[in-house]
Amino acid sequence: MISSTPAVVPAGRMSRSGQPVFRLAGDVELRPWRQDDAQTLVDASLDPDIQQWSRPGRDVSLQDARARIARWHERWTSEQAAIWAIARPGERPLGLIGWGDIDLRGGSAEILYWLLPAGRGGGVMTDAVVRLSRWAMDDLGLHRLRLTHSVANPASCRVATRTGFALEGTMRRALLHADGWHDEHLHARVRGDEWPGE
Numbered sequence: 766m767i768s769s770t771p772a773v774v775p776a777g778r779m780s781r782s783g784q785p786v787f788r789l790a791g792d793v794e795l796r797p798w799r800q801d802d803a804q805t806l807v808d809a810s811l812d813p814d815i816q817q818w819s820r821p822g823r824d825v826s827l828q829d830a831r832a833r834i835a836r837w838h839e840r841w842t843s844e845q846a847a848i849w850a851i852a853r854p855g856e857r858p859l860g861l862i863g864w865g866d867i868d869l870r871g872g873s874a875e876i877l878y879w880l881l882p883a884g885r886g887g888g889v890m891t892d893a894v895v896r897l898s899r900w901a902m903d904d905l906g907l908h909r910l911r912l913t914h915s916v917a918n919p920a921s922c923r924v925a926t927r928t929g930f931a932l933e934g935t936m937r938r939a940l941l942h943a944d945g946w947h948d949e950h951l952h953a954r955v956r957g958d959e960w961p962g963e
């Protein structure tokens with residue numbers, strides 16, 4: 766019976782600890798979003814690539830952005846999501862990365878990310894995805910991590926393959942973008958998969 770299956774990760778493992786900060790190469794860190802980062806979310810919502818692929822919503826106001834940041838903190842505490850800013854210390858964020866749809870009992874989550882144009886092209890996202898995947902597997906204890914993207918987004922597909930998220934299949938007409946329904950690649954890594962460079 767499902768009810769007798771123990772949780773993969775016991776409840777409380779996130780909520781009982783603060784959200785960690787991670788240092789990456791190139792003086793970049795992953796840190797929790799702060800209220801004074803709100804303008805970056807407004808800027809991101811106006812970027813055509815982020816609008817197309819990450820669907821942040823249109824006409825995001827500063828007030829909306831502040832509410833969104835507050836919600837991310839609540840979702841850490843309620844163990845539903847874990848969202849970080851990608852930023853150099855003391856600077857405005859270059860992008861966002863994190864886990865949505867966290868299911869501690871079932872041991873899975875889905876990664877989300879975007880970079881503003883100034884942050885693209887330097888391999889930052891590859892480093893960030895590997896670092897957060899290690900945290901999700903090794904520290905949090907999840908078993909399966911998903912990464913999905915439109916088949917028309919080759920940059921995101923490269924991030925997935927470079928970070929060891931195996932392509933498992935194509936989900937037909939899975940997500941509604943501004944220009945209509947898109948087929949989506951489903952990539953995943955499961956516990957025991959090799960890490961890039963090993």
Ligand SMILES: CC(C)(COP(=O)(O)OP(=O)(O)OC[C@H]1O[C@@H](n2cnc3c(N)ncnc32)[C@H](O)[C@@H]1OP(=O)(O)O)[C@@H](O)C(=O)NCCC(=O)NCCS
Nearest residue numbers: 814815818878879880885886887888890914919920921923
């Ligand atoms: C997806 C994203 C995070 C990738 O970050 P990035 O810094 O641009 O990634 P890179 O420049 O390292 O590019 C990744 C790879 O994709 C390739 N690539 C980039 N754009 C491409 C394109 N239009 N066609 C084919 N390949 C492309 C790059 O050449 C690179 O290949 P390499 O690994 O062989 O060097 C970033 O482009 C982004 O935020 N885009 C807008 C929002 C978005 O797509 N979010 C993801 C939703 S699933």
